Amino acid sequence: MSPAVALLVAAALLVLAGTIGVVLRLLDGRRRGGGHLRFDPNDAGVSRLGARATVVQFSTEMCTRCPQVRRMLSSYVAESEGLDHVEVDLTHRPDLSARYKVMQTPTTFIVDGSGAVRARFHGVPHRHALNDALATV
Incomplete structure (x- = not known):
């Protein structure tokens, strides 16, 4: 492979990686639909859900x-x-990541x-x- 072609391939990969990074950054923290999932409070070790709503956070020990x-x-x-607010540690319950598609x-x-x-x-x-999502509940 000639040096010009190698540089062109490297430049194309950098542009592709940069574009993917920008798109992922823009999508981070935005609301997505819940689908048809139902959350079982027993999975979080609580007996009931909040009166209006419950904010369930899935995390791991290594999550920064x-x-x-x-x-x-x-x-x-x-x-x-x-x-x-309920936090579910997927480090100790990896089965829940598959169940809830996390x-x-x-x-x-x-x-x-x-x-x-x-x-x-x-x-x-x-x-x-969060305000918009809770306004619909």
């Missing part, structure tokens, strides 16, 4: 952004009426009183997106 999300969600729930941590669910997942967030959720 999970403590930030935990603090942000705890303060958000403290300011809101009828919300509960591919990365942190992942956050907004769950209504009946257990239906109304919204999900990958990464650090945006505060306005």
Whole structure:
């Protein structure tokens, strides 16, 4: 392979990696639909869900952004009426990642009183997106 072709391939790979990085960064923290999932409170070690809704955070011990999300969600729930915050550590319950289709941590669910997942967030959720998701519950 000639040096010109090698440089062209390397430049193309850099552009592709940069584009993928920008797209993933833009999608991080945005609201996605909950699908047809139902959350079982026993999976989180709680007996019941919040009166209005429950914010369920999936994390792992090695997750670097999970403590930030935990603090942000705890303060958000403290300011809101009828919300509960539950954290599920997938390090000790890897079976739940397959059941709830969690591919990365942190992942956050907004769950209504009946257990239906109304919204999900990958990464650090945006505060306005949380407000919008909870307005529909």
